[in-house]
Amino acid sequence: MPLKVVSRAGTDRLYLRGTVRGQSVFESAGTSDPQKAEAYRAKREAELWTESVYGKRAVVTFAHALTAYLEAEERSETTKAHLRRLLDHFGTTRLSDINQAAVDKAYGRILTSGRGASPATKLRGVLTPLKAVLEFAARRQWCERPAFERPKVAASRTIYLRPAEVDALIDSAADHLKPLLIFLAGTGVRMSEALDLEWRHVDLKGSRAVVWQKQGTERHVDLPAVVVMALDALEHREGHVFRPVRARRPAGARSGKEVGDRYHNNGRTSGGQIKNGWARACRDAELPGHWREWIPKGTNQTKRVWVPEVTPHDLRHTWATWHYCLHRDLLALREDGGWSTITMVTRYAKKMPGAYAPEIRGWLDGETQGVQNPCSDNSDNEKVAVFHRF
Numbered sequence: 173m174p175l176k177v178v179s180r181a182g183t184d185r186l187y188l189r190g191t192v193r194g195q196s197v198f199e200s201a202g203t204s205d206p207q208k209a210e211a212y213r214a215k216r217e218a219e220l221w222t223e224s225v226y227g228k229r230a231v232v233t234f235a236h237a238l239t240a241y242l243e244a245e246e247r248s249e250t251t252k253a254h255l256r257r258l259l260d261h262f263g264t265t266r267l268s269d270i271n272q273a274a275v276d277k278a279y280g281r282i283l284t285s286g287r288g289a290s291p292a293t294k295l296r297g298v299l300t301p302l303k304a305v306l307e308f309a310a311r312r313q314w315c316e317r318p319a320f321e322r323p324k325v326a327a328s329r330t331i332y333l334r335p336a337e338v339d340a341l342i343d344s345a346a347d348h349l350k351p352l353l354i355f356l357a358g359t360g361v362r363m364s365e366a367l368d369l370e371w372r373h374v375d376l377k378g379s380r381a382v383v384w385q386k387q388g389t390e391r392h393v394d395l396p397a398v399v400v401m402a403l404d405a406l407e408h409r410e411g412h413v414f415r416p417v418r419a420r421r422p423a424g425a426r427s428g429k430e431v432g433d434r435y436h437n438n439g440r441t442s443g444g445q446i447k448n449g450w451a452r453a454c455r456d457a458e459l460p461g462h463w464r465e466w467i468p469k470g471t472n473q474t475k476r477v478w479v480p481e482v483t484p485h486d487l488r489h490t491w492a493t494w495h496y497c498l499h500r501d502l503l504a505l506r507e508d509g510g511w512s513t514i515t516m517v518t519r520y521a522k523k524m525p526g527a528y529a530p531e532i533r534g535w536l537d538g539e540t541q542g543v544q545n546p547c548s549d550n551s552d553n554e555k556v557a558v559f560h561r562f
Contacts (some may be wrong), residue, residue, distance in 0.1 A: 175211045175217045177201060188213055192220040234270065235263040237309040244308065254301040267315035275299065275320050291323030299323070330519050331482055332490040333357075334528060335535040338461065344456035348417040348431075349449050350486065351402040355414070358399040358485060360491030360509050360537060363484055365391075365509050367435040367445060369413045376400055391510045398538035416445070448486065454480035492517065494532045497524035 175190035175197060186201045186209040197220065201209035238259055241247075262270065263280050267341075276287065278298050283289040299320060306318040333341070338357050342350050355366055363442070365383035373382040379395040393404070403413065412434035435445045454461055461480035468475055488509075495505050496517075505517045524532075 175213050175220075177206065177213050188216060190217075192217055195220060198401065208497075213322070223402070232267050232309065232314040233264040234305070235264050237267060237305050237314060240312075240401060241305050241308045251301060254297055255305070258305070259303055260508075260555075267309055270302075270306065271316075272320055273379075275302065278302070286334070291325045294323045295325065328524060330489050330493070331486045332493040332523060333459075333482070333486070334492075335522075335531045338456070338487075338490065338535065340457040341453055341459065345453040346417070346449050349446060351406060352414045352446070353453075353484075354402040355399050355488065356487040357490055358396045358402075359393050360488050360495070361393060362488060363445070365413055367412070367414060371409050372413060374403065374413060376404055385510055389510070394508070396536040398536055401538050449452060450484055451478045451480055454478070454482060489520070492520040493523040496520050497526060498532060499528055 175188050175192065177186050178186055178189045184204040184208065186204060187198065188201055188209075189198050191197065197216075199216075201212045203209050238255060240243060242252075242255070258278070261278055262274075275298065279289065279294055280286045283293060283297055285293070299322065303318045303320065306315060309315045310317040320342070340355075340359075342353050345353055355361070356363070357498065358365075359381070361369075361383055362385070365385065369381060371381055375381070376395075379397075379400055381393045381395055383391050383393055385391055406413070408415075413434060416432040416435050418430040418432060422525070451461070455478045459480055459482055461478055461482075463476055465474055465476045466478045492505060492509055495508065496502070499505070502514055502517055502521065504516055505511075505520065509517065511517050
């Protein structure tokens with residue numbers, strides 16, 4: 173029998189009951205409004221009929237596939253943000269209707285710069301998350317595997333620092349940031365891994381820490397002497413290892429600054445959680461960057477901020493180039509750094525000249541000035557302004 177809108181005792185929500193081509197249906201209409209329930213009934217009956225004749229692929233929508241994709245496993249906040257924008261655009265569009273023309277249109281509608289956005293922005297904001305959902309749906313035979321044109325992204329240059337430059341950067345950083353920067357440069361972990369690190373996963377005696385990658389993979393990280401000393405100098409031993417210091421005073425206190433429980437992990441590796449402190453340290457260390465000036469909306473005063481060329485994630489690149497300089501072993505680099513393929517680490521080969529190996533060893537052993545006591549004031553030290561890009 174065809175679908176009918178029916179009521180159910182104990183609730184004002186309406187339901188659909190009936191049979192469509194042998195398939196028994198009893199489901200919520202999602203509303204208590206009879207007119208909306210009837211509209212949903214007609215649409216649902218048509219979907220079930222089409223599905224029974226032409227198969228599941230004919231009716232599965234992007235919204236349906238996205239819901240299943242999110243329910244399958246936890247996704248990062250960054251991924252969810254991209255997916256929300258895709259959902260707003262594609263909504264109930266059938267998967268079979270999402271073709272290259274639809275993707276090109278999505279660039280124009282979703283991205284701030286439209287179709288004129290950079291290839292990297294198109295990949296990050298539209299194509300990569302869209303393909304992830306469609307690949308998920310294709311494995312369940314809801315659609316064909318996606319085959320879209322990939323924007324051509326120019327090969328990025330690997331940015332890294334020499335030990336003296338890292339010293340200058342750490343010397344210029346705020347006291348509460350020094351241990352975090354030493355940890356990043358000394359271990360090569362991602363920012364998200366460092367910010368999630370808790371003391372219960374740190375073994376100072378064994379010089380080892382356990383971090384979790386964004387894929388949920390457990391990784392054991394060896395801690396060089398300079399990192400052990402930096403962590404050992406921290407006063408607390410519970411909760412998260414690295415904690416933010418805010419400008420405002422603690423409640424009820426006459427002086428001092430408020431210390432948070434942890435940095436909030438936004439899922440990114442660019443270091444937005446320490447953006448201001450990082451920019452100030454880079455500027456004071458005389459690392460390359462530029463001033464960005466603009467007039468905020470609603471004001472007539474110019475705002476000016478320093479934008480460094482190097483990012484906190486470049487400390488991971490720094491560690492990797494140092495690692496290869498010392499060991500000349502791509503397999504060991506891939507394993508120690510938590511990369512999935514050899515191809516991903518070949519970019520670090522032969523970047524740092526071998527003449528720097530003794531200086532790198534000295535830095536990792538905590539022998540260079542400015543890292544033995546990560547909270548000391550070394551503002552009088554000479555700052556090194558050499559910067560390398562390849």
